[in-house]
Amino acid sequence: MAFFSQPAEALELKLEDLSASVEVAAVFSLSLDNPHLAFGLINPGENKILGEGHFFHEAKCRSNNGRSWYLKAQLISLRLLGKEYSLPYSCLKWKISESTGAYRQQTGSDFTAFSSEPELVYTSEGDDPKGREVILRFQYSLTLPREAPAGNYVGQIIFTMTEGT
C-alpha cells in the first residue's frame, strides 16, 4: 500500500494553456511641416540660408515593415515670383542639420546641390524600419547668380519615401 502514499500526490500538477495573439499594424508614412520655400528678396551674387542656425522644416518618416526605406528630394521649380524666370537647380542646396534616425553620417555635412534628378537624402538603418519615427530637419542655401535678376525667389520640392532605390 505504500505506493499510494502522499509523496506521489505531492508532485501532482495540472496545466491549461490559452493562446494569445496581436496584429501590429503596418505603418508607412511621410509628413512635412512646411512645404513652401520662400527666400524673400535676394540680390545678384547674394546667398541666403533658410533655417540658418537650426532648421527650416522637418520631414517625419515612419515604417515598420522591416524593409529598408529611402527618402528622396526632387526640386521641381526654382523661380522668380511673378515672372517667367527660373534658376538652374544647382543654385539651391540642401543639408540635413538634425536627424533622429540611426543613420547620422549626413547630419551636419556640407550643403549638397540639387539637380534635375531626385536626390537620395536618407537611407534607413538600424531600428528605422521597425517603426522608429525618423525626423529629418533641413536647411537650404540659395546663391543667386550675378547675371540673375534680383527679386523674391520661391522653390518647390517633392519628397518621396520609397522602399526601392
Add this chain to the structure above:
Amino acid sequence: MKKIALIALMIFIFSLSAYAALEISTDHRSLFFGLMKLGEEKGLAQLGVYHNQITCSSTNGNTWYLKINLLQPLSFAGETIPLENFQWQLVWTNGNGTQVGNYQYKPFSLFPDLVYTSGPGEASGQGINFQFKYSLKIPEVQLSGVYNTAIRFTLTEVL
C-alpha cells in the same frame, strides 16, 4: 480469494486516488487583441470587468497553488514584444486563500508566477473561480506582423 480481494481493494483505492486530484479548467477564452497600432495600449476585459475565468479544485487535502506564465514572449519572425508590455491582473476570486498582486496588473514572466495560494478547506473538491483581465502595450518601435504566444496556468501543490 484473499489475493483477489486485495487486488480489488487496491484497484478501488487507485480509482479513488485518481479522482482525488487537482483539476483546472478554463472557459477557453483565448486572448485576441486584434489589430493594434504602434504605441497603442489595449485592455482585454470583454465581459465587463474580466476576460476569462479559470476554475481550480483539489480533493487532495493539501495546500495548492495557481501560477501563471507565458511560454514565450509574443513573437513574430524572430521579433518579440517585451514581456513588461504584456500584463495580467486577477480581478476576482471566490476563494478565501491568499491572492498575490493585490488585484494590480503584473507583467508576465516566462517562469510561473504565483497567483493564488489555497485557503483552509479549499482542498475538498469545491471549484474555486478566478477571473482575469489583461493589458498589452505595443512599443513605439515594433515590426508589423501577427505576434503569437500561449499563456500557461499551472495548478500545483509545489510552491
